[in-house]
Amino acid sequence: MKVLDLRCAQGHGFEGWFASGDAFELQLAAGLVECPICGERDVIKLLAAPRLNLSGAQEPRASQQVAATPDAGVPDAAHWMRAIREVMARTEDVGERFADEARKMHYGEAEERGIRGRATRAQAEALVEEGIDVMPLPVPDALKETLQ
Ligand SMILES: [Zn+2]
Numbered sequence: 758m759k760v761l762d763l764r765c766a767q768g769h770g771f772e773g774w775f776a777s778g779d780a781f782e783l784q785l786a787a788g789l790v791e792c793p794i795c796g797e798r799d800v801i802k803l804l805a806a807p808r809l810n811l812s813g814a815q816e817p818r819a820s821q822q823v824a825a826t827p828d829a830g831v832p833d834a835a836h837w838m839r840a841i842r843e844v845m846a847r848t849e850d851v852g853e854r855f856a857d858e859a860r861k862m863h864y865g866e867a868e869e870r871g872i873r874g875r876a877t878r879a880q881a882e883a884l885v886e887e888g889i890d891v892m893p894l895p896v897p898d899a900l901k902e903t904l905q
Contacts (some may be wrong), residue, residue, distance in 0.1 A: 765795060849871065863888070
């Protein structure tokens with residue numbers, strides 16, 4: 758998983774999660790990357806820089822949409838929109854219980870199935886460290902409306 762520092766045309770800074778640098782470029786070109794604060798799709802990638810935490814207090818990171826599909830792997834980024842639709846159609850939305858459910862499946866305490874939900878970056882990184890495949894799932898608003 759690749760975490761990029763992004764900024765929208767309105768000057769909002771935010772993080773985006775992507776399967777790879779190429780996945781970011783493709784999603785950006787397809788208009789799937791948008792600012793979580795204002796919805797602006799004119800987004801640029803900031804150059805990686807050491808983080809200076811001058812204020813001493815970091816805002817807690819918001820959780821993001823993620824999915825775990827045991828057999829499917831990461832979808833082909835070129836067909837991201839369709840892939841997201843397929844992932845949403847065949848996964849169960851477990852919401853904030855995502856990390857717990859993914860772990861239970863991994864350790865055989867729950868039936869293996871495709872799930873999606875929300876996880877913070879720290880939760881997602883912990884899952885990946887345990888060998889659990891977690892995929893960022895940037896869901897365009899248009900899809901949310903048709904599938905919920
Ligand atoms: Zn913005």
